[in-house]
Amino acid sequence: MPFANKHFIMAYDFKRIEQDWQKYWAKHQTFKAKQPQDFSGEPKPPFYVLDMFPYPSGAGLHVGHPLGYIASDIYARYKRHSGYNVLHPQGYDSFGLPAEQYAIQTGQHPAKTTEANIKRYREQLDKIGFSFDWSREVRTSDPKYYKWTQWIFIQLFESWYDEAAQKSKPISDLIQIFESEGNSEVQAVCDGDTPEFSAEDWKAFSDDEKEQHLLNYRLTYLAETEVNWCPALGTVLANDEIVNGVSERGGHTVVRKKMKQWSMRISAFAERLLSGLDDLDWSESLKETQKNWIGKSVGAQLKFKIQNSKFLIEAFTTRPDTIFGVSFITLAPEHDLVSQITTPEQKEAVDTYVKAAARRSERERMADVKSITGVFTGAFAEHPLTQKPIPIWIGDYVLASYGTGAVMAVPCGDQRDHDFAKHFGIPIPNVFQGIDISEEAYTDKTNTTKIANSDFLDGLGVLEAIPKAIEALADIGAGDKKINYRLRDAVFSRQRYWGEPFPVYYVNDLPKMIAEKHLPLKLPEVEKYLPTEDGAPPLGRATEWAWDTETNQVVSNDKIDHKSVFPLELNTMPGWAGSSWYLFRYMEEQNNRDQHIASDEALNYWKNVDLYIGGSEHATGHLLYSRFWTKFLNDRGVLPVDEPFKKLINQGMILGESAFVYRYKASGGEGRIGENIYITYDFVKSIKEELSKFENIFIRENGIFDKNNNIIDSEIIIKYTPILKKIFSLGQSNMLIMERSFDPIHVDVSVVNTSNQLDIEGLKKIKPEFSEAKFILSNGELYDANSSPLGRSGGDFTVSREVEKMSKSKFNVVNPDDVCEEYGADSLRLYEMFLGPIEQAKPWNTAGLSGVHNFLKKLWKLYSQASPDPSQGGESDFQISDEPGSKESLKTLHKTIKKVTQDIEDFSFNTSVSTFMICVNELTQQKCNSREILEPLAILISPYAPHIAEELWEGLGHSEGISEVAYPKFEEKYLKEDSKTYPISFNGKMRFTMDLSLDLSKDEIEEIVMADERTQKQLEGKTPKKVIIVPGKIVNIVG
RNA sequence: GCUCGGAUGGUGGAAUUGGUAGACACGUUGGACUUAAAAUCCAAUGACCAUUGCGGUCGUGCGGGUUCAAGUCCCGCUCCGAGUACCA
Known part of the structure; x- marks a missing residue:
């Protein structure tokens, strides 16, 4: 912490207390979860609380990471008090790109750096006092773990999806079906271009041909997929690694290219992933996000013949009712047919366009709606009903990976089609009765809209026209009803080192699985x-x-x-492989993990995660993939459940308050001062305000001028003239200052105090590039390497602040270790919760910590009236009375029990911290030291601040730890009120309050209120129109 | 662009089912204690007006609406954040 070198003598010695209890918990394995067979008597009900898998990054934890861990820890501890056998494990998602990047840069093996990072993570986590059961730790990069990731991959390879049964089944079943009846009848999810074959055909196929066909059905399969290829780096890049269309490292060109890769047939599970959401206790917004991601839409798949060609274009549409409004077809530039159908005259234009499109990322293409681009292929399709020719275009607003990569364009009914048609002068036939579509498309889908100019559909409402159109198209074999999902199969290959190897070798280019008993296949x-x-x-x-x-x-x-x-597979698995099933691994103890993911007893006992806390950034990745794998493993009898996470809470991000110093930048060739001058922010702020009036300022020997050579006589300029002259005294007689003369530069927040003052010497220590820098202080003094730091004449150097994402590169990271060191883990835990609602993003401000820390001191004092000095080795001197608590204190206690219990159930941890503060303030006021009150209070607070709670509990004379002591019971009788302070409002505005008995009837209340002289004064003699009385709530007099 | 969130004092935030806006803290200011500082304690603290006191007006991102009553419900916007399929 900045400038902090304080040694307080405090009665509440958090350092000693926290170390002692962390040791105690480790020694007694306090938080080790029991397996079903461990219970001798009545078994406790199981409860599984899990945090999202942390990636052990080299930067270590910052205060944003533990937010969710603290919340889940509070809940886990609360559940232990409530009589549950709680499983609250932790481990590491230890494969990943950052370790590999670091390995590329330094040549160090990622296993080594990962190990070191894990060690650091563990140290940091231990300091916060989490009730994790570390005996069950997992690491995805451990061969004992990834053996089972590989095993699951093999199970997927050996499975197909039976659409009729909506279930994955062994591939051997499918082979039997092929042998007896071929593939024409089977309802299996497969690749779009799977050819039909009979039982005879099947039997006649060679083994390789059979394998080739089976790949179309397997739940993991090899397919050509598009990747971001960077030729200069010779590798595939994540979207993350591409900035403005070029590689982040080196700024090289990136193109999209097809590559043979493993894919997962998650799309087979789309319907179940969608319907399964109904039974989950997740936030509506998160469910909504997944629903939209899966993107179910009902419509028709249409086939368009291409004139003078054997090819067909397939296109999905949700609006078959507008079939007579089709005036062109747009293909994605990557569409397979583009090269086949383009006419020689259009070839050059099309090729150029396709190349240009390959340079744009998908996201860029989706986001860009303003520029309309496209090229005519020269080819025409045939309208299935009118046989009229339809021009075929290509356009990059159509994505190859979405649907069939082809759009049947109806410009009157779709805005993008409308824009495209208008831009290229393509006709816009209108198929809506009485609607003007000359300016924009008409996208309303309600049945009141009637179809026109559409032959047999004329006069029908949209909803009636849809089935009729499908029927007509189906009759002539030009289309069929279809449910389409936006969800696409997930690419599962990564061109990386630090990931799980595939248990795959190639025979004649066909993939073969390594037998299970030879796993793991080690990296x-x-x-x-x-x-x-x-x-x-x-x-x-x-x-x-x-x-x-x-x-x-x-x-x-x-x-x-x-x-x-044979050669082995060279790709590795993606990050989500290991994290899609880790929750089940925790269910089994370390020494029983060799033979299975986890034993059936363990899987059946723990079932799935009761409470999962993590960031919403996983909404469509991890949370969908792990649901997919769980459903699959359930189908195949490995798991007894088909959803991984019953209840889920999203934690918001903790943001950092970045600090900036301002560097003066000489500009326009007029300045010759070095680049190493920094100017205090007070000054920069004022001068920037002035600059907004004058654009720029010239400083000359004879004064300060604006750009028209007029003398500036503003107050601020006059005030700062000495400083300005000082800055430029280094030689120039003619200086220009503009808005961009001051560059904000990030500085580490650890050298800035809460009043935004910079510790210049501290900065120089951690950042040698500042050692020669000159600083202009707020009093105009120059502070540089030559002036003695001790000889500072009272001037400050201030920084500006801005809330940004907490990250190492922004130097705004606050380390939980430092907080634990200065205030203690209990303060950190309370403060992270006190900061605001768990689900909301909020900035971290270290200054606020003293509030919760003071609260803990007050709490301590409540139990120990006069504690001796711990630095003298004094034992805590608890002053507890065995007298019963006063009526008042009992009321305070039970009010607190009620609120805190409700808050925990609602995950409203910030309000429970406030409630504790109120409670302790009240009990202090009441001078309460009754055991009857203070014992339950210690238990109540123990999930939040476990170390101090244990210490207080011990001080109360208990020899067993507090963690499994029964949670206090709320009793209504202590809260009974017989009167209420009513707000008396006039026209909805509260004017005064009145204490009235709660036994009064409405009429009695009215009588008393109307008789009050304040009421009469408000009414000024008028008779109210209406008096609204809600007993126990409010009185509102309407005049 | 699309999807999902969010916006309340100087700051973080609180407010049950629509019923006293600003709980609880931080910060700031003043005071007590002290040789002094720290720690601790007490008081004030949304803005504006009035002030000896009583009090009044405005106020929950912006513009409308519903209601006896709106931070809360409805309609239309603005700005900010997250995700957008190979970061984890």
């Missing part, structure tokens, strides 16, 4: 973590990366003979 060693020179993934650098099918071992690549030794 090989490589000399560099970069892709190979010819663009293969990093595993292409491994010299020992071939599979010997006779010895069932990884052997040297030299031995590859494609007879018994």
